[in-house]
Structures are given as C-alpha cells and as structure tokens.
Amino acid sequence: MKTIFVTGAAGFIGFHLCNLLLDQGHRVVGYDALTDFGGRALKEARHARLLARDGYRGHVAQLEDMAALEGAAAAAEPDVIVHLAAQAGVRYSLENPRAYIDSNLVGTFNVMEIARAHAVDHFLMASTSSVYGAEKAMPFVETQLTDRPLTIYAATKKAAEAMTHSWAHLYGLPTTLFRFFTVYGPWGRTDMAPYLFTDAILKGEPIKVFNHGEMYRDFTYVSDLVDGIARLIDVPPPAPGSGAAPVDGDSLSPEAPWRVVNIGNSRSEKLTDFIDAIETATGRAATRIYMDMQPGDVPATWADARLLQRLTGYSPATDMRDGVARFVAWYREYHNV
Numbered sequence: 001m002k003t004i005f006v007t008g009a010a011g012f013i014g015f016h017l018c019n020l021l022l023d024q025g026h027r028v029v030g031y032d033a034l035t036d037f038g039g040r041a042l043k044e045a046r047h048a049r050l051l052a053r054d055g056y057r058g059h060v061a062q063l064e065d066m067a068a069l070e071g072a073a074a075a076a077e078p079d080v081i082v083h084l085a086a087q088a089g090v091r092y093s094l095e096n097p098r099a100y101i102d103s104n105l106v107g108t109f110n111v112m113e114i115a116r117a118h119a120v121d122h123f124l125m126a127s128t129s130s131v132y133g134a135e136k137a138m139p140f141v142e143t144q145l146t147d148r149p150l151t152i153y154a155a156t157k158k159a160a161e162a163m164t165h166s167w168a169h170l171y172g173l174p175t176t177l178f179r180f181f182t183v184y185g186p187w188g189r190t191d192m193a194p195y196l197f198t199d200a201i202l203k204g205e206p207i208k209v210f211n212h213g214e215m216y217r218d219f220t221y222v223s224d225l226v227d228g229i230a231r232l233i234d235v236p237p238p239a240p241g242s243g244a245a246p247v248d249g250d251s252l253s254p255e256a257p258w259r260v261v262n263i264g265n266s267r268s269e270k271l272t273d274f275i276d277a278i279e280t281a282t283g284r285a286a287t288r289i290y291m292d293m294q295p296g297d298v299p300a301t302w303a304d305a306r307l308l309q310r311l312t313g314y315s316p317a318t319d320m321r322d323g324v325a326r327f328v329a330w331y332r333e334y335h336n337v
C-alpha cells in the first residue's frame with residue numbers, strides 16, 4: 001500500500017484514478033480547487049463521492065497557494081505524486097490564456113517543489129497529445145518533435161514537461177510524463193465533444209461539427225486510461241548509469257530518471273463515426289452544422305502506445321462504440337433523462 005497524492009482529484013480523470021487506486025488498497029490524498037471550467041457541479045459531485053470512500057482525504061485549494069499545498073502534502077507524507085490538475089482545454093486557451101500560465105506553469109512548479117521536498121519515489125504528470133502540434137507523421141511517437149505548439153495550452157504543457165526534466169536531473173526525482181489523447185467516458189467534462197454532443201442530441205439541439213467532419217481523434221476510454229496510469233506508477237524510470245537497459249523505442253532521458261509515455265487507444269477514429277455511435281446509443285438523430293476548423297485545433301491525433309505496452313504489458317482496448325454506449329448510459333442516469 002502506498003500513499004498517493006493526486007492533484008486534480010475532483011477532475012474527470014482524477015476522479016476515476018482515485019477510485020481505482022482506492023480499489024487497489026492505496027491511501028489517496030486528493031488536491032483540487034474545484035474550478036469553474038469543465039463543470040463545477042460535476043466536480044463537486046465527484047469530490048463528494050470520493051470523500052465518502054474509506055482511505056480518501058481531500059483538500060480544496062489552488063495549486064498556486066503554496067502554503068495550502070505544503071500543508072496538504074506534509075499531512076499526507078506521499079510516496080507518489082500524480083499531478084493531473086491543470087487548466088485543460090484547447091479552445092478555452094484562446095479565451096483565457098493567463099489561466100494556463102497560472103495553473104500549468106506556476107502550479108506545476110509548486111507541485112515539483114513538493115515532490116522534491118518529500119523526495120517521492122515517483123512523480124507522474126499529465127501532458128497532452130497537443131504537444132505534437134500539426135505533426136503529420138502518425139501515429140505520434142514519444143521521441144518525435146514536439147517543439148512547435150499551436151496553442152498556449154500545448155505550450156504550457158510542453159514547458160511543464162521540460163521543467164520536470166530539470167528537477168529530475170538536478171534532484172534525481174524519478175519522473176514520468178503521460179501524454180493523453182482524447183479521453184472520454186462517464187463523468188466526462190462538460191466542455192468536451194462527447195458531453196456537448198450527447199447533451200445537444202438528447203435536447204434536440206444542433207451540434208457543431210468542425211473542419212466539416214474531417215477530424216480524427218484517438219479516443220481513449222477513461223477506465224483504460226487510468227489503468228495505464230496505475231500500472232506506470234509501479235515503473236519509475238531508472239537513473240542514468242544505473243545499468244538498467246532502456247526498452248525498445250524508449251523516451252528515457254540520458255541525463256535524468258525521466259521519460260514520457262503516450263496513453264492512447266492506438267486508433268484514429270473519424271469524429272463523424274463517434275457522432276454516429278452517440279446517435280445509436282441515444283436512439284436519436286443529430287442535427288449537424290458543419291463548420292470550418294477552429295483556430296489552434298488539429299485535424300488528427302493518433303497514439304503510438306507501444307511504449308506503454310512494453311513498460312507495463314498493457315494497452316487500452318475498449319471499442320469506441322462500447323465506450324460511447326457506457327458514456328450515454330451514465331449521462332442519462334446522472335441527468336435523469
């Protein structure tokens with residue numbers, strides 16, 4: 001049993017991860033400010049459900065509040081930190097770029113300081129497929145160029161990846177970055193397409209389909225994703241000179257116990273097929289308004305998830321239609337519609 005400190009615990013992915021870690025018998029300490037982005041009511045409901053579980057302790061505070069963060073970490077004495085709290089969202093980064101600087105740069109630095117102070121066995125942090133920008137070579141592999149971010153969201157995540165490398169190098173802090181693709185499933189964020197589409201279709205309202213439907217995403221079902229995270233917790237990167245051989249295609253740094261791992265479904269699905277799956281699951285037809293591409297968006301993502309497989313023996317595999325059916329079932333039950 002480990003004590004695992006999870007930032008962003010009341011968020012979509014954090015909630016599923018905390019539940020899985022508690023199921024596995026770990027002690028979990030969550031930290032989340034319950035910000036308004038992505039559905040405040042949903043965050044409060046997730047937070048309340050976690051608090052009701054044995055082995056869970058939750059703190060509601062900002063990452064930028066260093067005294068609160070230090071207090072929570074001191075009380076927790078964590079063995080492992082999983083840092084998921086962030087200002088997420090590609091589109092919102094055009095509206096409110098400063099929120100990304102505050103949460104993703106200042107906030108991440110504060111969590112790095114906590115990881116260093118507590119000399120945790122493993123520090124893990126969420127990054128994003130957005131760091132691959134407009135790269136054409138697919139599927140995206142961890143060792144590929146990620147130096148040309150298209151949005152401030154991607155730029156802050158890329159910067160946070162680089163910041164953690166310096167701490168891993170200077171302080172020998174074993175660090176794993178995961179790059180998530182498009183994660184969906186029950187308790188999903190209100191700003192993301194699966195929720196927006198399902199909500200509109202069930203209300204008989206039109207949906208906006210960007211790039212005239214020529215969009216492809218690696219849709220990753222949330223239970224698969226958190227399974228991958230939980231497995232990576234047990235695989236801290238070895239220090240340089242330790243004699244441990246890197247695995248095939250490893251992103252392991254030669255200067256630090258640091259690596260980056262894609263967690264994706266290894267399939268790039270057409271957005272319109274995802275909408276078809278929602279139509280099937282809801283039994284309703286969508287009214288589609290085809291629009292141009294949004295600024296900062298990319299037409300396609302696709303994960304090469306072989307490194308995750310080599311490190312953990314695991315690959316996400318939920319079929320998109322099954323995952324969508326489970327999401328729609330949750331949506332109907334949660335909203336009683």
Ligand SMILES: NC(=O)c1ccc[n+]([C@@H]2O[C@H](COP(=O)([O-])OP(=O)(O)OC[C@H]3O[C@@H](n4cnc5c(N)ncnc54)[C@H](O)[C@@H]3O)[C@@H](O)[C@H]2O)c1
Nearest residue numbers: 008010011012013033034035062063085086103126180183
């Ligand atoms: N959901 C996806 O498809 C996806 C894809 C790529 C990367 N990610 C990354 O995964 C992580 C989790 O994403 P999610 O989908 O669960 O998002 P989410 O918005 O549901 O969860 C993030 C949580 O962090 C909290 N938070 C944000 N800023 C904070 C701050 N300054 N101080 C304290 N708490 C703060 C929020 O209240 C929220 O509960 C994020 O780092 C995100 O960038 C998600």
